[in-house]
Amino acid sequence: MPEPDDESAPVFSSWKRLYAAVVAYLFLLILLFYCFTVTFNHPR
Amino acid sequence: MRFLDWVVLVGTLATIVSYGLWKGRGSGTVASYLLANRTMPWWAMGLSIMATQASAITFIGTTGQSYADGMRFVQFYFGLPLAMVILSAIVVPAYRNARVYTAYEFLERRFDGKTRTLTSIVFLVQRGLGVGMTLYAPSVVLSILLGWPEHQTILVMGALVISYTVAGGIKAVTWTDVQQMSILFVGIIVSLTSAVVLLPHGVSVGDALYLAGTSGKLNAVDLSFDWQSRYNLWSGLIGGMFLALSYFGCDQSQVQRYLTGKSVRHSRISLIFNAVLKVPMQFFILLTGALVFVFFLFAQPPMLFHRAERERVERLPEYGEVGARYEQAFAARRAAAQALLEKRDPVSQERYLAAAQQLEAARADGKALAERTSGQQYNDTNYIFLTFVTRYLPAGLVGLILAAVFAAAMSASSGELNSLATATVIDLYRRHVRRDAADRHYVRVSRAATAFWGLYAMGFATFGHRLGSLIEAVNLVGSLFYGSMLGVFVLAFWVKRATGTSACLGLLTGLATVLWINFHSNISFLWYNVIGCVVAVTVGTLLGQRQEPSRA
Numbered sequence: 001m002p003e004p005d006d007e008s009a010p011v012f013s014s015w016k017r018l019y020a021a022v023v024a025y026l027f028l029l030i031l032l033f034y035c036f037t038v039t040f041n042h043p044r
Numbered sequence: 045m046r047f048l049d050w051v052v053l054v055g056t057l058a059t060i061v062s063y064g065l066w067k068g069r070g071s072g073t074v075a076s077y078l079l080a081n082r083t084m085p086w087w088a089m090g091l092s093i094m095a096t097q098a099s100a101i102t103f104i105g106t107t108g109q110s111y112a113d114g115m116r117f118v119q120f121y122f123g124l125p126l127a128m129v130i131l132s133a134i135v136v137p138a139y140r141n142a143r144v145y146t147a148y149e150f151l152e153r154r155f156d157g158k159t160r161t162l163t164s165i166v167f168l169v170q171r172g173l174g175v176g177m178t179l180y181a182p183s184v185v186l187s188i189l190l191g192w193p194e195h196q197t198i199l200v201m202g203a204l205v206i207s208y209t210v211a212g213g214i215k216a217v218t219w220t221d222v223q224q225m226s227i228l229f230v231g232i233i234v235s236l237t238s239a240v241v242l243l244p245h246g247v248s249v250g251d252a253l254y255l256a257g258t259s260g261k262l263n264a265v266d267l268s269f270d271w272q273s274r275y276n277l278w279s280g281l282i283g284g285m286f287l288a289l290s291y292f293g294c295d296q297s298q299v300q301r302y303l304t305g306k307s308v309r310h311s312r313i314s315l316i317f318n319a320v321l322k323v324p325m326q327f328f329i330l331l332t333g334a335l336v337f338v339f340f341l342f343a344q345p346p347m348l349f350h351r352a353e354r355e356r357v358e359r360l361p362e363y364g365e366v367g368a369r370y371e372q373a374f375a376a377r378r379a380a381a382q383a384l385l386e387k388r389d390p391v392s393q394e395r396y397l398a399a400a401q402q403l404e405a406a407r408a409d410g411k412a413l414a415e416r417t418s419g420q421q422y423n424d425t426n427y428i429f430l431t432f433v434t435r436y437l438p439a440g441l442v443g444l445i446l447a448a449v450f451a452a453a454m455s456a457s458s459g460e461l462n463s464l465a466t467a468t469v470i471d472l473y474r475r476h477v478r479r480d481a482a483d484r485h486y487v488r489v490s491r492a493a494t495a496f497w498g499l500y501a502m503g504f505a506t507f508g509h510r511l512g513s514l515i516e517a518v519n520l521v522g523s524l525f526y527g528s529m530l531g532v533f534v535l536a537f538w539v540k541r542a543t544g545t546s547a548c549l550g551l552l553t554g555l556a557t558v559l560w561i562n563f564h565s566n567i568s569f570l571w572y573n574v575i576g577c578v579v580a581v582t583v584g585t586l587l588g589q590r591q592e593p594s595r596a
Contacts, residue, residue, distance in 0.1 A: 007309035015312070019129045022319050026125040029323055030277070033118065033264040040253045041114075043260035043397070 068212010531580020
């Protein structure tokens with residue numbers, strides 16, 4: 001018997017929104033790391 | 045190691061093992077022993093997934109890598125959150141609803157028995173080679189630091205892991221993973237804090253970042269595209285996503301973690317938990333390595349971080365000149381770093397970089413001397429961080445960091461042993477040898493299989509040093525297999541026309557292609573996962589079409 005698949009996401013009210021938030025979070029992290037690199041990394 | 049360090053180390057390890065044995069009691073059925081009766085909460089699974097992936101070398105090698113090569117390794121993890129989203133949305137409900145014990149059992153439902161058996165055997169070969177390395181690599185490092193013979197370190201780690209994994213099955217593995225990951229988190233925080241606190245008087249965190257950046261260590265994101273560059277944004281996002289899809293979606297050592305969840309929801313959240321935490325965690329581990337580099341701008345690092353090699357080289361008559369040049373070069377670099385902090389102008393920067401190059405040249409001479417007189421390649425990346433820890437951290441914290449390294453090694457290998465036993469028993473023994481035995485019989489066989497794989501891993505690790513360059517080949521094995529394995533699962537989930545035979549042929553063709561590329565090109569290994577998957581899917585789709593055109 002299939003398990004119930006319609007249980008709600010813990011935040012953002014739906015799984016689709018939660019997944020979108022995770023992807024947005026990833027790109028925010030990459031942006032922050034990029035700013036970190038541009039600000040601090042200057043070997044020459 | 046001082047008395048307090050031993051107390052912390054032994055106390056931590058004893059607590060982990062006792063807790064694992066206690067939590068694992070009552071695992072008397074196959075469902076309980078291999079899947080914890082599907083009762084695990086999301087946070088325990090999430091930490092277990094993280095702990096299984098984080099080996100000891102992940103911790104000590106990553107900081108060393110940042111020291112030597114900068115922070116660009118963080119890009120390796122950029123594809124992981126994307127993979128977690130895909131797995132959470134599609135794969136988790138499919139596996140859970142199929143009520144399977146292994147990922148390969150799912151393939152039999154979709155294709156046939158031979159696809160299940162072939163993929164399970166590929167997993168056993170690949171992970172079987174890997175589990176030996178999981179014990180061997182940290183044992184080499186810890187043996188040198190603790191002054192123990194390698195086989196003793198392997199025996200201690202192996203015996204501890206086997207004891208609770210055999211006795212308690214996946215419940216023991218998961219709950220000890222929770223503890224081990226918590227210790228690892230504490231270890232990371234302590235390491236990062238120590239690297240900041242131990243900076244010389246007058247050198248702020250801002251100064252440290254300036255010096256690390258001038259030395260090219262803060263290269264966290266590289267936007268340039270190059271097939272041969274191991275770590276850039278694109279190889280991390282695309283290649284890293286394929287690698288993470290393969291590892292977390294097709295490797296039983298990870299799949300089994302989230303099959304134990306209370307519900308689909310709990311299993312999904314455990315993956316999202318990793319998607320959120322993993323990248324920042326790796327960033328801070330790498331930042332620790334960069335700060336350790338700055339620390340060693342002011343405190344003289346050993347010319348060779350591998351203690352036994354250093355002591356051997358220091359006894360050589362040629363060492364005198366090389367050692368003196370290294371000390372002079374270090375003094376010049378320290379003065380140049382100090383001047384750079386005071387002036388922060390292009391001239392000081394040029395002088396600092398020139399001095400840093402001189403020091404690197406002197407260290408390269410030392411490495412060359414070690415290689416020439418030993419006849420073996422010299423690489424001390426894995427010893428850098430623990431040299432910092434054992435020389436400069438106060439009593440108690442050294443024991444804590446070493447406990448974190450032991451914990452990382454134990455959590456990674458216990459998950460691997462448990463999954464190897466599961467695939468052996470469920471996919472091979474119960475499927476091909478004895479189909480209708482009592483539940484208790486399969487639990488006994490599972491325990492025996494866990495012990496077998498544990499002893500095998502210890503044997504592999506004990507004789508690891510005799511394998512020479514084969515060890516490097518073993519490290520590469522995962523990348524050679526993963527993409528093609530992922531291809532078979534892509535066929536299972538999305539390509540209706542694919543058949544068992546076409547999927548098997550796709551898998552074998554993908555493996556052959558990646559092997560050929562490995563030996564005949566300079567393409568970075570992260571792309572192997574993409575190539576293996578694309579080849580397996582293409583071949584599986586085309587041959588499936590040919591065999592069953594009516595289904596197209």
